[in-house]
Amino acid sequence: MLHEGPAKLGPRFQEILLLIGQLNYTWTNTESLLIYLIAGLARVDKETAIVIFLTLNTTRARIELVERLSKLAKNPTDRRREILSVTEQLTRQAKLRNKYSHCIYSFDETGTSGSTQLMRIFDAKDDIRYGKIEELDDAEVRKITNCINDIKNTNTTIWRLVREYSYPH
Template sequence: MLLIGRLNYSWTNTESLLIHLIAGLVGTTKETAVIIFLTLNTTRARVDLVERLSKMDGRDPAERARVLEVTRRLLGLSGLRNRYNHCIYSFDPDGGAPRTIQMRIADRRDAIKVGQTDLLDAAARADIDAAISNLEALNRAIWALIAEYRYPA
């Protein structure tokens, strides 16, 4: 559970850097960008905004490429983060590995599937560790972009 907490912290810390990208791409203050960021209530909406701003006419192609590279990396990590944030946890009273129970409905042709379960085993821990490492690297890449393009920090 501590590892999932670390994943959440790493995710939130990295996603919040979109504030600086919004400020730089809009040409506004960090405070105004915070309001924009908080008004958009999903990661997907925030990333869509940043990507659309980077694709506007007149944007430096190198800047656009850098912004799109970091947003695509962030979205690539969102699946694992969502798996562990949009579930409930089941603990074995006999000390076995905990399980996640997904809180989503999977529509099939003629049925629905609810409550897919997965073990929180060594493989899951390795996936979470890898995601945290990737988020740390992405965080550094976004800070480098912020510094290079002098976005409000």
């Protein structure tokens, strides 16, 4: 249960909020770099790539487009491998980002012990399950921190590819 006033928010709660904010900022900034990969692979200008990017309203669709464009025969094998490696990384990183973007957070009355409840339905053969609860412990904080660092590395890699292949930016 989320408590009312900011005076009741403990340091762990603040740490989690800052990490989730950093995760989302880093993710959004890096996902937007797909615009440059789209521009280069589709051989269009940046403005056209932005329209394509914004028209595809899910991360999965944007990644799939970049993957499919990279697989075209006109792209050298090495370039294809590098770009597919980047999209593979983004797909893996998106899982944790999505988890923390689509859950409910709960903290105890001191704001020091927290958990998440996933807002997703899991269909089994004879029933459904929803609302998986997981602790926000030190191991989970490390996972988030590592994911942020991984996304930053992916960002750097995309910029390197954009410059190396002279994609519009």
